[in-house]
Amino acid sequence: MRVAVSLSLCWLWAAGLSLPRLRLSYRELLASNRSVLFFGHRGSLGLRCLYLDEYRDRLFLGGKDVLYSLLLDGATAGAKEIYWPPRPGQTEECLQKGKDPGTDCANYVRVLHPYNRTHLLACGTGAFHPMCTFVYVGHRGEHTFSLDAASVESGRGRCPHEPSRAFASTVIGGELYAGLTADFLGRDPGVFRSMGTRSALRTEVDQRLLHDPKFVAAHLIPDNDDRDNDKAYFFFTEKVVEADSREHAIVSRVGRVCVNDAGGQRVLVNKWSTFNKARLVCSVPGPDGIDTYFDELEDVFLLRTKDRKNPEIYALFSTVSHVFRGSAVCVYRMADIREVFNGPFAHRESPHHQWAAYEGRVPYPRPGVCPSKTTNQPRRQYGTTKDFPDEVLHFARAHPLMFQPVLPRHRRPLLVKTDLPQRLRQLVVDRVEAEDGQHDILFLGTDAGSVLKVVVTQKTNSAVTEEVILEELQVFKMPVPITQMEISVKRQMLYVGSSLGVAQVRLHQCESYGTACAECCLARDPYCAWDGTACTHYQPSGKRRQRRQDGRHANPAHQCLDQNLTVDDFESVEEKVLYGAEDNSTFLECVPRSPQASVQWFVQRPPDEQRDEVKTDERIVQTEQGLLFRRLHQHDAGTYYCKTLEHGFTQTVAKTALRVIPSQQLAHSSPRGPGDELPALLCPEPRLVPQAPKSWFKDIMHLVSSPNPRRVEEYCARLWCSSRPQHRKSKLAQAKLVLAGVDVAKKGRTGKAHSERNRVPRHAAAT
Ligand SMILES: *[C@@H]1O[C@H](CO)[C@@H](O)[C@H](O)[C@H]1NC(C)=O
Ligand SMILES: *[C@@H]1O[C@H](CO)[C@@H](O)[C@H](O)[C@H]1NC(C)=O
Numbered sequence: 212m213r214v215a216v217s218l219s220l221c222w223l224w225a226a227g228l229s230l231p232r233l234r235l236s237y238r239e240l241l242a243s244n245r246s247v248l249f250f251g252h253r254g255s256l257g258l259r260c261l262y263l264d265e266y267r268d269r270l271f272l273g274g275k276d277v278l279y280s281l282l283l284d285g286a287t288a289g290a291k292e293i294y295w296p297p298r299p300g301q302t303e304e305c306l307q308k309g310k311d312p313g314t315d316c317a318n319y320v321r322v323l324h325p326y327n328r329t330h331l332l333a334c335g336t337g338a339f340h341p342m343c344t345f346v347y348v349g350h351r352g353e354h355t356f357s358l359d360a361a362s363v364e365s366g367r368g369r370c371p372h373e374p375s376r377a378f379a380s381t382v383i384g385g386e387l388y389a390g391l392t393a394d395f396l397g398r399d400p401g402v403f404r405s406m407g408t409r410s411a412l413r414t415e416v417d418q419r420l421l422h423d424p425k426f427v428a429a430h431l432i433p434d435n436d437d438r439d440n441d442k443a444y445f446f447f448t449e450k451v452v453e454a455d456s457r458e459h460a461i462v463s464r465v466g467r468v469c470v471n472d473a474g475g476q477r478v479l480v481n482k483w484s485t486f487n488k489a490r491l492v493c494s495v496p497g498p499d500g501i502d503t504y505f506d507e508l509e510d511v512f513l514l515r516t517k518d519r520k521n522p523e524i525y526a527l528f529s530t531v532s533h534v535f536r537g538s539a540v541c542v543y544r545m546a547d548i549r550e551v552f553n554g555p556f557a558h559r560e561s562p563h564h565q566w567a568a569y570e571g572r573v574p575y576p577r578p579g580v581c582p583s584k585t586t587n588q589p590r591r592q593y594g595t596t597k598d599f600p601d602e603v604l605h606f607a608r609a610h611p612l613m614f615q616p617v618l619p620r621h622r623r624p625l626l627v628k629t630d631l632p633q634r635l636r637q638l639v640v641d642r643v644e645a646e647d648g649q650h651d652i653l654f655l656g657t658d659a660g661s662v663l664k665v666v667v668t669q670k671t672n673s674a675v676t677e678e679v680i681l682e683e684l685q686v687f688k689m690p691v692p693i694t695q696m697e698i699s700v701k702r703q704m705l706y707v708g709s710s711l712g713v714a715q716v717r718l719h720q721c722e723s724y725g726t727a728c729a730e731c732c733l734a735r736d737p738y739c740a741w742d743g744t745a746c747t748h749y750q751p752s753g754k755r756r757q758r759r760q761d762g763r764h765a766n767p768a769h770q771c772l773d774q775n776l777t778v779d780d781f782e783s784v785e786e787k788v789l790y791g792a793e794d795n796s797t798f799l800e801c802v803p804r805s806p807q808a809s810v811q812w813f814v815q816r817p818p819d820e821q822r823d824e825v826k827t828d829e830r831i832v833q834t835e836q837g838l839l840f841r842r843l844h845q846h847d848a849g850t851y852y853c854k855t856l857e858h859g860f861t862q863t864v865a866k867t868a869l870r871v872i873p874s875q876q877l878a879h880s881s882p883r884g885p886g887d888e889l890p891a892l893l894c895p896e897p898r899l900v901p902q903a904p905k906s907w908f909k910d911i912m913h914l915v916s917s918p919n920p921r922r923v924e925e926y927c928a929r930l931w932c933s934s935r936p937q938h939r940k941s942k943l944a945q946a947k948l949v950l951a952g953v954d955v956a957k958k959g960r961t962g963k964a965h966s967e968r969n970r971v972p973r974h975a976a977a978t
């Protein structure tokens with residue numbers, strides 16, 4: 212099974228909406244209070260792990276030589292810090308081994324798990340000398356945080372040596388299960404179990420078991436109500452070598468071991484005797500029979516349901532070939548995974564043969580089956596893996612791989628993205644109950660410091676899905692890869708980590724979609740619904756009747772019929788006034804709230820009161836951000852309306868009165884020397900714009916790309932300061948704000964938040 216790209220992918224490039232409905236920049240995200248940055252404004256935390264403790268309402272962070280405990284209940288938010296450097300002498304030793312002092316020779320905390328009622332287990336790289344310890348975090352309600360220095364012990368087989376090598380671990384019953392490379396040179400990969408009272412266990416060093424693995428996730432998933440059947444699952448990638456080639460390919464795997472595995476008695480002593488693995492397939496079927504595989508597992512999210520035994524497994528994959536790059540999300544059911552492990556073992560006579568299903572006799576107890584009441588019968592007493600016959604252990608060692616791959620639900624990805632500029636790294640899923648049923652909302656962390664929020668909707672009666680990118684949130688100022696993401700459904704928050712720091716981001720901010728019913732519906736955000744007066748967070752428990760929202764068929768014409776939205780609303784927005792100089796360029800800004808909307812410009816010129824569509828040509832250009840006049844004519848003066856159209860819903864987004872200042876008039880305005888301080892011309896009223904009286908002036912330079920903006924300003928100042936003293940204050944203030952691109956609407960659809968957001972540059976639409 213080789214990586215192949217079929218032409219059928221073309222439809223994938225073409226289909227799907229690649230632009231988010233709402234894109235919030237770093238600054239806007241902070242300004243809207245949607246995001247709170249715990250760390251990351253400056254310097255680097257060197258963050259490697261994050262543990263969200265919902266019970267204690269605390270967030271624990273592990274970084275470079277440091278551990279943090281943060282309280283999450285808003286007002287009293289505080290942080291406690293533990294400094295935890297490498298042990299004495301280790302930094303020097305690390306340096307002598309030629310490691311980079313800046314990035315390697317520190318203690319990067321890479322394990323942070325709840326251990327028992329009062330303690331966390333923490334392990335760090337210790338400058339290439341891994342170490343573990345317990346951290347006292349106390350009971351709920353107390354904010355204690357201290358490291359038990361006496362408990363520091365070796366972290367070998369528990370924590371990687373390297374700050375960044377792929378690694379996954381989990382604590383089950385006081386024991387640490389870790390998938391990692393356990394030596395200095397990176398040649399000893401394995402699945403390890405340690406801590407607790409039992410003797411440590413690991414995989415043998417054998418490329419049949421694990422070939423250069425990269426571990427992504429580890430989880431306990433019970434099989435049934437018999438705790439003896441509990442299994443630890445590992446998700447990883449490894450190399451495979453095809454029979455007919457020398458090339459390595461990467462495949463994704465799910466592997467598992469029994470929690471009660473105790474190793475063998477004569478064979479496989481202190482080695483796993485129940486380890487099995489299977490391929491995880493995530494591919495796009497092509498009509499020509501050639502599938503495109505996404506083989507690089509990036510992240511795994513377990514969507515826990517009421518049934519603890521059957522979480523839904525969401526896995527994020529990527530593929531980077533020279534033909535194309537893309538990401539996909541596939542969903543796996545535990546029933547399908549178990550079926551593969553209960554199915555045939557893979558077998559090949561030699562590395563030169565092809566894999567086939569093993570058809571010989573499989574010894575009893577079947578390898579991979581945990582010792583339990585079922586195997587411990589009066590005649591066949593297998594109470595522990597140490598009782599298993601050697602034949603079973605030999606078979607297990609020779610046949611770790613299952614023949615069948617695990618296929619995703621509906622045999623296809625839930626989501627495929629081939630058109631994104633960023634690579635997707637992290638995945639978190641929230642299943643929300645909306646008026647029209649359940650929706651899966653995916654939060655995808657990119658390698659550029661941003662998070663995409665995507666809703667995936669199953670079309671009625673088919674496996675075909677449709678997705679909408681609801682939002683793109685720039686959580687970090689720098690384009691750093693997102694490396695951690697946790698969701699708190701209870702708090703309706705997302706915790707997003709990168710090496711720089713951690714941010715808390717609200718899952719939704721419904722107001723930001725707009726103030727009209729149709730905007731709320733078109734947003735198709737299952738978290739939000741129109742409550743009759745505003746777009747607000749939808750809570751299924753609420754019994755309000757007017758709730759309207761339809762994620763499946765966002766058709767505002769049906770949803771919001773009685774909301775007066777399809778009426779001619781030309782006069783519904785506040786008018787802005789913009790001055791432009793004749794013969795120079797000027798720009799009327801208008802960015803639709805949804806990039807999927809199309810824009811139409813209308814103009815109403817004073818003499819005939821008729822509204823005409825603006826005719827664009829070489830001189831008047833319609834851009835994504837608005838209308839650009841390369842060279843302004845006298846007859847361009849008039850009132851310009853920017854209307855957007857989406858799903859039959861039209862809306863006036865901006866109304867601008869454009870006044871053209873004749874060139875002769877400007878030529879007569881008072882001349883000033885080149886070095887002069889800019890305007891001493893503002894009306895002499897100090898309280899007019901108390902702070903930064905000149906800042907608006909800079910903004911206008913972006914809006915009106917006139918080489919001599921001072922003249923525009925002089926004109927305005929003369930106009931408003933010379934006469935009508937009782938009006939000038941407000942009018943001047945208004946003119947300035949307008950010129951600065953700040954909306955002065957007092958009410959209605961163009962609040963300040965929108966106009967600010969609308970000024971965010973957008974990527975060019977896919978054309
Ligand atoms: C954000 O929070 C600050 C402080 O709590 C508050 O002053 C500000 O008005 C808030 N901004 C928004 C947009 O809600
Ligand atoms: C938790 O584990 C630590 C470390 O082994 C131990 O010192 C502590 O007593 C344990 N606490 C409880 C409540 O079991």
Ligand SMILES: *[C@@H]1O[C@H](CO)[C@@H](O)[C@H](O)[C@H]1NC(C)=O
Pocket residue numbers: 773774775
């Ligand atoms: C719709 O508009 C009419 C007239 O403009 C007004 O009387 C009515 O109250 C509006 N309905 C709603 C639901 O806003």
Ligand SMILES: CC(=O)N[C@H]1CO[C@H](CO)[C@@H](O)[C@@H]1O
Pocket residue numbers: 792793794795873874877917918919922
């Ligand atoms: C009225 C005005 O500001 N006109 C200016 C337009 O731009 C040219 C240069 O491109 C200037 O020379 C004019 O003064």
